[in-house]
Amino acid sequence: MASETDVLKVPILGKESIHCGFHLFPHIAETVINTLPSSTYVLVTDTNVAKWHLKAFEGEFKRVLGSNSKSRFISLVVSPGETSKSREGKSQIEDWLLLNKATRDSVILALGGGVIGDLVGFVAATFMRGVRFCQIPTTLLAMVDSSVGGKTAIDTPHGKNLIGAFWQPEYIFIDAAFLETLPSREFSNGMAEVVKTAAIWNETEFISLESHSADIFAAIQTPSANYAGRSKSNRSSAQDLLLSVIVGSISVKAYIVTKDERETGLRNLVNFGHTIGHAIEAVLTPTILHGECVSVGMILEAEVSRQLGILTQVGVGRLTRTLKSYNLPVSVTDPKIASLPAAKLLTVDRLLDIMRIDKKNSGDEKKVVLLKRIGRTYEEKATVVKDAVIAKTLSEAVTVIPAIPRHDPVKMSTPGSKSISNRALVLAALAKGTCRLKNLLHSDDTQVMMAALNELKGAKFSWEDGGETLVVSGGEGSLTVPPKGKELYLGNAGTAARFLATVCTLVSNTPGVEPGDEHTVITGNARMKQRPIGPLVTALEANGSKIKCLESQGCLPLAIDPQGLKGGQIQLAASVSSQYVSSILLCAPYATEPTVLELTGGQVISQPYIDMTIAMMKTFGVEVVRRKGTDGKLLDIYDIPKSTYVSPSDYNIESDASSATYPLAIAAITGTTCTIQNIGSASLQGDAKFAKEVLEKMGCHVVQTATETTVKGPPVGQLKAIEEVDMEVMTDAFLTATAVAAVASGKTRILGIANQRVKECNRIRAMIDELAKFGVETVELDDGLEIIGKPIQELKQGASVHCYDDHRVAMAFSVLSTVVSGTILEEKRCVEKTWPNWWDDLENKIGINVEGVELGSGHQGASASGTHHQPVASVFLVGMRGTGKSFVGDMAAAALSWISLDADKYFEEKHQTGVREFVHQKGWPAFRDAETAVLKELMESKSRGHIISLGGGIVETPEARELLKDYAATKGPVVHVVRPLNDILTYLDVEGTRPAYGEAIPDVYKRRTPWYTECSNYLFDNTFTVGDDAEVNSKSMFREAERFFGHISGEKPNLAGNLKEGKRSYFLSLTYPDITQAFQHIDELAEGVDALELRVDLLRSPKDYETLGSSIPPAEYVQAQLAKLRKHTSLPIVYTVRTKGQGGAFPDVAHKEIFELLKLGLLLGVEYLDVEVSLPEKDIEALKKRKGYSQIIASWHDWSGRMKWDGEGVLEKYELASKVGDIVKIVGKAESVKDNFALHQFVEKQQGPKPIIAINMGLEGQLSRILNATFSPVSHPLLPNKAAPGQLSFKQIQEALHLVGLQQSQQFYLFGNPISQSMSPTLHNTGFNLLGLPHRYSLLETKEVGDEIKIAITQPDFGGASVTIPHKLEVVPLLDRLTPAAEAIGAVNTIIPQITPDGGRILVGDNTDWIGIRASISSRLGNQKAIKAALVIGAGGTARAAIYALQDLKAEKVYLYNRTIGKATDLAATFPEANVEVITQLGQWPGAKPSVIVGTVPSSATTVASDAHENPTAAVHLPTDLYGYREGPAVVVDMAYRPAITPFLELAKKSAAGNWAIVSGLEVLLEQGYEQFRIWTGRTCPREKRYDAFA
């Protein structure tokens, strides 16, 4: 029997112990029994393998042993899978062997995959100190990899393969017939290793793999009957091929192992793809298999090599195609991988971190096997590669470092043209004969095309010259339907889709299959499924083809019946895409009848591409005739004869002219020179005209020969706009032109590109939206756009460009990014479509550096579709005359340090006449026109950093309304300022400078209000101005203006800091029917929390107060309530409308009312909007669109108690909510405390970027409120009722966190001397106490900074320290870092321990003195923040803090006075930007009188000038006219506070007029103490009460 078996033997370690063949059972049994005599043959396998093969195997052994043999055969079946490869799995086998009395002479046979091989091999290595064993691998991976080499191992919880041994098997039997039962995914898994081995070692093998995937799959897909393949004579050619592939791969591994058994250098080569692959595997295991991860790893490592200039794109492309052809993923964006939740964890940092422990590393350096070309590695070992290089390959985004190209003048060629490549592929495939295609584009598009043609069996492809040449053996138009269920997947490859649609009609039906029973299906990704193909389908159907659109009409996927193309008359609408025309032209010669193609629908788009197709058809032997009219004019009718293409033996594909536009544009924009070879005036491609027709007109010097183009840019910044350019003949180049126009002086108008709206994305829109991020304005036109160029220096830096998965968007913006710093291109891989190595070429060939960027989780992709205004977009104020627009505008501008502008005043300056005058002379209509013109002008010229109040009548003109509406929708805030009508009337009575209405004001009010509403996207309630308590009112009004305008403009979004930083955060639910009831306790209520929740559903207007059941509060009431609340707090507000079903008070069906109220919330600038995901989707979308800088909490409430945290539904809700919201909130109901554990586990598992609020209602759910880290809703004992059952107070939660060990108690100190009188311990300890924080603040009084302090700050529970005189300088050397403020002031008053990302702790020194000083000044100045001059007295550390504070307040001048002038001069010199002037005498001002005075000398050192003789030792004599400033609010601050009233303040009290506010040092001290508390705990220090403690 055995004699019939043909076995191929491969030597390893000097012995021919690897036996390969088919159906080897008899051979194995005979070989083992005859050459390895033993008392016991032990077989170990797993249940999967046993099911198929154990019986046969056993039978064979028993047969050979014979019935009277002394030897026995025993077998053990273990469970399959990686979990068996464990210590437990090992001892189970050992115990079984011992039980069965196996002895040292046993022979163990490992029958199975790598798991069995590794496990059983390790058992054999240690059982009885080592017994003989054989590997009988049954998976492809085990055959070619794990069984060869002698490595055995098991896993531990600490990692895979950590414990094991080198133990060589006696034999390795490779029986390829096992593969017939192996699941096909497992087969592919092994193919990854096969491809790998060929890639590093043997190009011939690789070529065979590259072109034979179908045959190789065929060998395992058809079961071999009757042991076919056992002998050479009955082996099929597919079997031969499979065996040779396996043997080839094993031989390489065996050779390498023999040369380097213990893995020192050479053996590392088999780790190609494994450095990165293993890291990916560590994250994705067990869902994604080893080979799949290695497949992705190989591509990434090949890209590393390409990036380093070692491997060409041809190599990367071949590897990619080959792996794909074995159904392996080639990138982490493969749907198989991307759809996994764990895929989110594949961050660059995480992967690099895992790679750090790779066995190949030497020390800190990572090693990667670099390919030089297919079949060869760069070195005979792994190469050291820098982290930055790997990171760049791994990152999904890049940033370009602006510079003059290093390689100027650049000379390069670009990849082959995509259009020509695709056409050539179709032509050569349909033709007769063999064609060698040179310079073919290696990209997604062509890959997809080749794969599809291959699948249709339309042609054979092979490679020559290391992949530089593609050899196509044409199939002469014979095409076959792919197997049932196999769809042709085309990704987002538009050209391929269009061409293939007609190619598929040529497919002829399979003999014997009923017509209608088989179809060819072409499909694509989501975007492809939206791209139109309708006109082509319509034309083909009209011609008799049967085509079905499977999803939406006129789009992919299509199911096409195989019945041939009829031909004859074909009519086609060609105004959308020329690709439809080319598609029919290319296939028409194979129609049954000669074809007459008539283009209808008016304007034919992109004629040059049609001409290109015709020219290429001619090269392949078919002549198309375009008909002419009687007048000799060309008609849109083409005659195509019936014919067969004949391939030319060679076809040279022209370089891509669209691609060439990028390097040329870079030359233009950077003022350098670039020559592109292979593209000139003779080109077939329209985009070849770009240099002459666009760049030359913009001021570049262009030289174009028939085959070459050179562009030399003008000096940087001198490009000129082109007034108008029609780009119809070069549509793809319009994106490049747009990018260049962005920095050209003047307006560029680009026309003729309407079709670009239906490309990979809506490209016109994309360019407009992304340019806006640079601050470049554009106007969208029907068939193009207009770009208003801007000088480079004025462009906004750091823009993050979304590329819409569109290669041209990415490359166009990379041109702009060569001159604008910090630009991020978010999806670098989208260039793969036409220029896969663009980023490498940009760096290596052009000489502009590119770095990898990882988009953080906080990153705002364009996918989050909220309109994000540019943070600096100006704000327009509209509203009735008399609402206080100018006043509000001034206040807002002061708060934001912006410029306030009154449109009426602007008008008067421009027209040199008053508004009233103008109306009087020219009439209302002329005035309205002029006013609208001014509005337009302001929108353009003052587009950033202005608060602009508009005249009340601006909304009277429809055109002005349109302008405002558009501004609000796309550019920035338009704020409607409102005030009650009565207040307006009172105010207008005393004002008469503006035109009279000539109409009753209430009527005007009524008429205009809807217009104001329609034009604005925010509403500012100006009810503050008329209050009872004027001072409190103006202070709170100013605070609110600062908050409101800071938030909506994006200048200072008022979001909760702790939440943003991922720290524990809380909000208090206000459950009052009337919010004013909260005000008496508002400070206590707000203690500790990060935000307040306004429960709108619980509000009840006075008129509904008595009604029972649910009621809906009117919008005016809600608006007024919110306005009142804002007066009392600046905390962010969570705005919630909850229905009964969700645990609230609103009627369940009131969707419309809820939506209106939610919109109102956004209008009023609430920071967080709670939106139930059960609302109608269109409402949610509408809210998302207008949220601006506010955030949406997408919530789901389940009160039924049916939702289970470990059940199915909850994940679905979570995913839905993550899509909708910036924050996810899921609320369930706990039945028992255990439900909280399930909740906790659920939250731990969700690693998405969005913060999640997860809580359980009910008493049993209390634990979840303690554990929840994001925005935990809390209650307060002073509230009338809890917002939800089970709610706890902030304090209770803190105490609970401490008790369960989640909140460590910390020690805080005051360092200084003398400090026994200090109030700091009371301030901080009371604060800790009130908030339930388990901390302690104590005094540490020492003479010097010595061991006591050093010990205190190194304790693990050290929480922070205040530092006072005399230690503020001496502590500095103990610290790791100073904040910029401490650095500038040169002293530290606060020590903060900080945890570093790697878990270490550092000590940071800060200085909060200046914050106290600044706060006390700015709160007194109100909206008159501008300080012309200020005075600081003294030159010590506090004086430094004072100058720093004044510098921050932008004081124009700071006078500095000190007794010792030298000290003052030295101090002044250390603040070069503060404009400090040393003065020698108080009261004699070199310029403006000071409106801010800060005294920093001890009170004993000052005296009032008049009584100088009484106190002769006093250093500073204060003249009586110190407080001479009278023009507006002024402040004096004395930093000394003992006695409470210092001479300084006494003088102020006596001599300063009412405009002076007097601030004592005590207040400043408290302020800085509060600030310390905030920095240490992240919480606001309770205030009022603290004051009491010292007063």
Ligand SMILES: NC(=O)c1ccc[n+]([C@@H]2O[C@H](COP(=O)([O-])OP(=O)(O)OC[C@H]3O[C@@H](n4cnc5c(N)ncnc54)[C@H](O)[C@@H]3O)[C@@H](O)[C@H]2O)c1
């Ligand atoms: N020692 C080494 O040098 C080395 C090298 C690479 C991988 N490995 C190890 O190999 C293991 C993975 O091996 P694997 O991929 O073979 O996995 P595996 O052993 O788990 O087999 C894969 C699956 O296929 C089933 N199976 C095996 N053969 C079959 C057949 N002929 N018909 C039907 N089902 C069959 C198995 O029961 C299992 O469910 C890992 O533990 C890995 O660490 C070791």
Ligand SMILES: [Zn+2]
């Ligand atoms: Zn491997």
